[in-house]
Amino acid sequence: xxxxxxxxxxxxxxxxxxxxxxxxxxxxxxxxxxxxxxxxxxxxxxxxxxxxxxxxxxxxxxxxxxxxxxxxxxxxxxxxxxxxxxxxxxxxxxxxxxxxxxxxxxxxxxxxxxxxxxxxxxxxxxxxxxxxxxxxxxxxxxxxxxxxxxxxxxxxxxxxxxxxxxxxxxxxxxxxxxxxxxxxxxxxxxxxxxxxxxxxxxxxxxxxxxxxxxxxxxxxxxxxxxxxxxxxxxxxxxxxxxxxxxxxxxxxxxxxxxxxxxxxxxxxxxxxxxxxxxxxxxxxxxxxxxxxxxxxxxxxxxxxxxxxxxxxxxxxxxxxxxxxxxxxxxxxxxxxxxxxxxxxxxxxxxxxxxxxxxxxxxxxxxxxxxxxxxxxxxxxxxxxxxxxxxxxxxxxxxxxxxxxxxxxxxxxxxxxxxxxxxxxxxxxxxxxxxxxxxxxxxxxxxxxxxxxxxxxxxxx
Ligand SMILES: NC(=O)c1ccc[n+]([C@@H]2O[C@H](COP(=O)([O-])OP(=O)(O)OC[C@H]3O[C@@H](n4cnc5c(N)ncnc54)[C@H](O)[C@@H]3O)[C@@H](O)[C@H]2O)c1
Numbered sequence: 001x002x003x004x005x006x007x008x009x010x011x012x013x014x015x016x017x018x019x020x021x022x023x024x025x026x027x028x029x030x031x032x033x034x035x036x037x038x039x040x041x042x043x044x045x046x047x048x049x050x051x052x053x054x055x056x057x058x059x060x061x062x063x064x065x066x067x068x069x070x071x072x073x074x075x076x077x078x079x080x081x082x083x084x085x086x087x088x089x090x091x092x093x094x095x096x097x098x099x100x101x102x103x104x105x106x107x108x109x110x111x112x113x114x115x116x117x118x119x120x121x122x123x124x125x126x127x128x129x130x131x132x133x134x135x136x137x138x139x140x141x142x143x144x145x146x147x148x149x150x151x152x153x154x155x156x157x158x159x160x161x162x163x164x165x166x167x168x169x170x171x172x173x174x175x176x177x178x179x180x181x182x183x184x185x186x187x188x189x190x191x192x193x194x195x196x197x198x199x200x201x202x203x204x205x206x207x208x209x210x211x212x213x214x215x216x217x218x219x220x221x222x223x224x225x226x227x228x229x230x231x232x233x234x235x236x237x238x239x240x241x242x243x244x245x246x247x248x249x250x251x252x253x254x255x256x257x258x259x260x261x262x263x264x265x266x267x268x269x270x271x272x273x274x275x276x277x278x279x280x281x282x283x284x285x286x287x288x289x290x291x292x293x294x295x296x297x298x299x300x301x302x303x304x305x306x307x308x309x310x311x312x313x314x315x316x317x318x319x320x321x322x323x324x325x326x327x328x329x330x331x332x333x334x335x336x337x338x339x340x341x342x343x344x345x346x347x348x349x350x351x352x353x354x355x356x357x358x359x360x361x362x363x364x365x366x367x368x369x370x371x372x373x374x375x376x377x378x379x380x381x382x383x384x385x386x387x388x389x390x391x392x393x394x395x396x397x398x399x400x401x402x403x404x405x406x407x408x409x410x411x412x413x414x415x416x417x418x419x420x421x422x423x424x425x426x427x428x429x430x431x432x433x434x435x436x437x438x439x440x441x442x443x444x445x446x447x448x449x450x451x452x453x454x455x456x457x458x459x460x
Contacts, residue, residue, distance in 0.1 A: 034107075103139045111288075251455075254456060348382075348388050
């Protein structure tokens with residue numbers, strides 16, 4: 001093991017190393033969260049290296065091509081960091097880690113097909129770190145993990161099964177769970193307070209000092225890693241559950257002829273109400289996974305009456321089917337069948353204005369439509385000339401509309417906000433529209449002769 005000893009530095013030595021730019025940073029996993037994080041470190045004047053197993057990504061970065069086109073603002077920081085040689089990428093973890101004092105982990109933490117949290121990337125990198133870290137290195141986990149994972153599992157991986165590395169002398173460990181939103185990471189990095197915790201107080205204080213240099217936002221000092229990780233999960237499970245509540249309410253409102261958007265708009269006027277919106281399901285790398293992490297966390301503590309989060313998941317996971325049920329109503333009305341129809345899916349991303357289909361509800365919508373033998377078209381401005389679940393995407397909205405017997409609005413991308421009912425009526429083969437995001441004015445839809453259904457709106 002070589003010497004680096006960030007953790008034995010006094011506060012003044014650390015300040016000096018930060019200010020002189022001698023502190024070397026290594027960010028492992030330079031995807032959606034890791035790349036902006038690494039660039040923030042580089043932008044603060046610290047030499048930063050990004051490590052990733054994706055060679056194409058690493059090559060692209062070193063060829064000065066910014067990969068995150070849907071993250072405004074970071075393109076400029078990227079160009080500057082690369083041209084000033086403050087940042088580069090590599091696939092060689094060992095080489096990057098051996099030169100670094102601080103290792104930041106922004107590795108993926110997805111779940112498997114049985115909804116069990118999958119910490120393979122963190123565990124595998126943890127084992128590699130055990131073999132190659134320099135003495136006194138500080139490791140900070142920004143990935144989202146269950147409360148207790150750092151203290152009960154991850155620390156042991158770094159220590160090694162033979163306990164050959166000692167926490168406190170050989171390495172130190174803390175967390176700063178990332179809470180930024182894709183598509184607006186720069187904005188969020190400049191406004192969202194950061195949670196900071198360490199395995200001990202000394203580590204937490206070191207992280208506070210380094211992050212204070214890199215970020216301008218408030219830093220919230222947490223008592224321990226498990227509490228910081230619990231905050232991150234709590235905020236996202238709160239959203240998943242509230243969306244489930246609105247999705248369930250929407251289905252009653254459809255029957256009762258009450259417009260969910262009108263209700264939410266008025267409900268917002270009450271100071272302690274926070275609006276959440278209906279949709280065809282909840283996707284992305286965070287919300288669904290975080291709910292299952294919370295469920296797994298409860299199981300690990302043998303808390304067997306933890307039902308609400310599971311129920312919320314069930315409701316949200318049934319929304320693709322509900323979307324198709326609305327379409328079936330329209331088909332019954334117009335005497336059309338799924339197998340003779342071409343259905344255009346508008347938007348594929350799990351959320352607006354980002355190029356990301358991870359766990360997007362479109363996957364289940366496609367599966368159900370394929371079981372019914374419908375022909376499927378997909379138009380998404382972020383996915384031109386590509387394939388989504390084996391279906392070639394369309395490059396031209398108008399020609400797709402002309403072929404379509406029905407349209408399902410899946411994602412509320414900005415490009416779709418101004419869709420006019422008269423335009424849809426004039427272009428579509430059959431003017432059936434299922435509006436899962438309540439984007440279209442329902443009165444206008446009726447006036448212009450659309451056969452219109454929306455999640456959370458009754459038939460007019
Ligand atoms: N994307 C979000 O909205 C978001 C928001 C907040 C927090 N998070 C959390 O941040 C973490 C990272 O998420 P992300 O969205 O940036 O994931 P991502 O998939 O965009 O990026 C992860 C990167 O890690 C790389 N990687 C995987 N295994 C590796 C390994 N063994 N060694 C080196 N590199 C490896 C991948 O190639 C990829 O480039 C997750 O824990 C996620 O839950 C994500």
